[in-house]
Amino acid sequence: MDRTFVMIKPDGVQRGLVGEIVSRLEAKGLKLVAARFEVLPEPRVTDQYKEHLSKPFFPSLKKYIMGGPVFLMVWEGRNVVAIVRKVIGATNPQEAAPGTIRGDFGIDIGRNVIHASDSPESATREIAIHFKQNELSVYTRIDESVLYEY
Structure with missing residues (x-):
């Protein structure tokens, strides 16, 4: 099975959207194998967004991501990467389809929830x-046999 990384951003947390x-x-059939709630330290924010370091919006992005x-x-x-991308919708919430996370909960590209x-x-x-590798759980969901053709 494939794995992907997902982060609910500070605006999503503040709005109480974590459970939703x-x-x-989960309802899509994906399996959660690791999770943590925290305020990100600067070195990890820099690593996460390294492709944006030289862009003019990076300082405000860093402040926002570290702000909660x-x-x-x-x-x-x-x-899973492609599936999650479809479930969350286009980066710009104004272009995201209704029924996607960003389409349903986002308005501004700078506060796009996820x-x-x-x-x-x-x-x-x-x-x-x-x-860390030892923080990723390995288990079989009880419904995997009906989710996938083997």
Whole structure:
């Protein structure tokens, strides 16, 4: 099975959306294998957003991400990166389809509720930034036999 990284950003936490988001991903059939609630330290924010370090919006992004607690998660499932990206919707909530997390809960691109890895390579990198290997659970969900064709 594949894994991906998902972070409910400070605006999602502040708005009480953690349970709703976890429920949507679980209802889709994905398996939660790690989770942690914390305020991110600066070195991990810099690692997480290293491709944006030189962009003019990075200082405000860093302040925002470090401005409150986030909920970090690792999800598992077949083709999980693409599935999660569809469930969360387009980066700009104004372009996100209704029924997606950003389409239902976001208004502004700078407060779009959630982050998810955009590729399997990004997922591997982002998971390693936030979780040690021994923090990732290995188990079988009771419904896996009806979720997947083997």
